[in-house]
Amino acid sequence: MNRLLEAEGLVGGRSGHTLFGPLDLALAAGGALRVTGGNGSGKSTLLRLLAGLLDPMSGVVRANAALRYLGHHDAVKPSFTVAENLIFWRRFNGSGSSASALAAVGLDRLAATPARYLSAGQRRRLALARTLDPAAPIWLLDEPTNGLDAASIAMLEAALARHRGAGGIAVVATHAAILLPEAQTLELGLT
Amino acid sequence: MTAFFVLIRRDLALSARQAADALVAVMFAVLVVVLFPFGIGPEADILSRISAGVVWVAALLAAMLSLDRLFQADHDDGSLEQLALGPLPLWALALAKATAHWLVTGLPLIVASPILAIMLQMPTAGLATLVLAMALGTPCFSLLGAIGAALVLGARRGGVLVAFLILPLAIPVLIFGAAATEAALTAQEAAPHLMLLGACLLASLALAPAAAAAGLRQALG
Numbered sequence: 001m002n003r004l005l006e007a008e009g010l011v012g013g014r015s016g017h018t019l020f021g022p023l024d025l026a027l028a029a030g031g032a033l034r035v036t037g038g039n040g041s042g043k044s045t046l047l048r049l050l051a052g053l054l055d056p057m058s059g060v061v062r063a064n065a066a067l068r069y070l071g072h073h074d075a076v077k078p079s080f081t082v083a084e085n086l087i088f089w090r091r092f093n094g095s096g097s098s099a100s101a102l103a104a105v106g107l108d109r110l111a112a113t114p115a116r117y118l119s120a121g122q123r124r125r126l127a128l129a130r131t132l133d134p135a136a137p138i139w140l141l142d143e144p145t146n147g148l149d150a151a152s153i154a155m156l157e158a159a160l161a162r163h164r165g166a167g168g169i170a171v172v173a174t175h176a177a178i179l180l181p182e183a184q185t186l187e188l189g190l191t
Numbered sequence: 192m193t194a195f196f197v198l199i200r201r202d203l204a205l206s207a208r209q210a211a212d213a214l215v216a217v218m219f220a221v222l223v224v225v226l227f228p229f230g231i232g233p234e235a236d237i238l239s240r241i242s243a244g245v246v247w248v249a250a251l252l253a254a255m256l257s258l259d260r261l262f263q264a265d266h267d268d269g270s271l272e273q274l275a276l277g278p279l280p281l282w283a284l285a286l287a288k289a290t291a292h293w294l295v296t297g298l299p300l301i302v303a304s305p306i307l308a309i310m311l312q313m314p315t316a317g318l319a320t321l322v323l324a325m326a327l328g329t330p331c332f333s334l335l336g337a338i339g340a341a342l343v344l345g346a347r348r349g350g351v352l353v354a355f356l357i358l359p360l361a362i363p364v365l366i367f368g369a370a371a372t373e374a375a376l377t378a379q380e381a382a383p384h385l386m387l388l389g390a391c392l393l394a395s396l397a398l399a400p401a402a403a404a405a406g407l408r409q410a411l412g
Binding site: 051052053054055067068069071072073074075076077079080084088089091092093094130 | 193194197198201204205208209267268269270272273274275276277278411412
C-alpha cells in the first residue's frame, strides 16, 4: 500500500523542551488520524511538524503528496471579498477551480461580500474552503471545528468522508467529537 | 513562476484597497522636502546646493516608513505560514513581497523626485540623472528593507528596529545616489556613481532575498 504520509522516530518540542515522542506514523490512501490530548500536549506542534513548518528535534517526516494545512489563524484578508480570498489561494497553490468550494461550506451567497463582515464561524468556513482542496491528497486540520455550528461540522464530516473515499488522507487534531470512521487515534500527553 | 506573479498581484490589490496607506510614503517625502525651505530660508543658492541630498534622504526615510508592515500583516493573520507551504521557496516569497513594496512606494517616489527637486531649485541639468539614480536606488531600499522586516517579525516596535537594522546598509546607496546627481550638476562624470549604484542593486538582488528567507524561517519556527 502506498504511504502518503509517514513519520519515523518523530520527537517534537518547542524551544528545546520535549513535548512528545519518539513516535511512528504511517497513513495510506483513505486513512485518517485523530490527534487528541490536553491543552499544551503538542497537538499543534505535531501538525506543524507534519506540514513542514517546524523542524523535528529528531526523526523524519515524509509527505509524498501535496498537502493543505489549516492552523489556528484563518489567513483571511478583510479587505478582499470572500471569493477573492479563496481564488487567490487556489491560484497561488496552482490548484483548480474554486467554483464549488464556497458552496460546499455554505458561503456561496456571500461570495461578493468583503471578508471583514464575516463572523468568526464564517471566517473559519472560508479557511476550510481553502484547506479542503481536492487537488491536495493530504489534509492537516488543527482544531477545524473552532467556531463552527452543528450544520458546518456535519458539512466538514461529509467533506472528510468524500476526500478519504477519493484516496485522500486527513490528520485532525481536535477536542470535538468529530466523526472520523475507522480512524487511527493518537493521544498525546500520556507520558 | 505563476505563483510569484499571483502573489505580487495580490499585494498590489491589497494596497489599492488601502490607497491611503500606500500614499503615505510619497506624502511623507513631499512634507520633508516642503519643510526644508522653512527651516533654512528661501535662498535659491543654498537650496539648490542641498537639493540632491535632501531628496535622497527624504526618499530613504519614506521607504523605511512602510517597511515594518511588509511581512507583519501576513504573519499576524496566518497568511505567512500558508504562503510558506505553497509552491514558492522562501527567498522567492521575499523577492515577490519586496517587488510589490517597490511598485507601491519606490515607483511613486521616482515619479515624484524631479518635482521635489524642482521645488528645491535644482537646475534642470541634474533631473535626468536624479531619476535614473532613484530608479537604481529605490529597489535597493525595498530589498534591504525586506531583510529587516523579516528579522523583526514578532517584535514590538518593529518599525524603529527596522530602521536601526537597515539604515546602515542603505548608506552606500544614499552616498552614491546623491553623488551621481551632484556630479551631473557640476558637469562631472556621473557614470561611475551610477555604476556603483547598479552594483548595490545587483548585490541586494542576489543576497537580500536569501537573508530575508532566513529571517522568515526563524519567524515561522
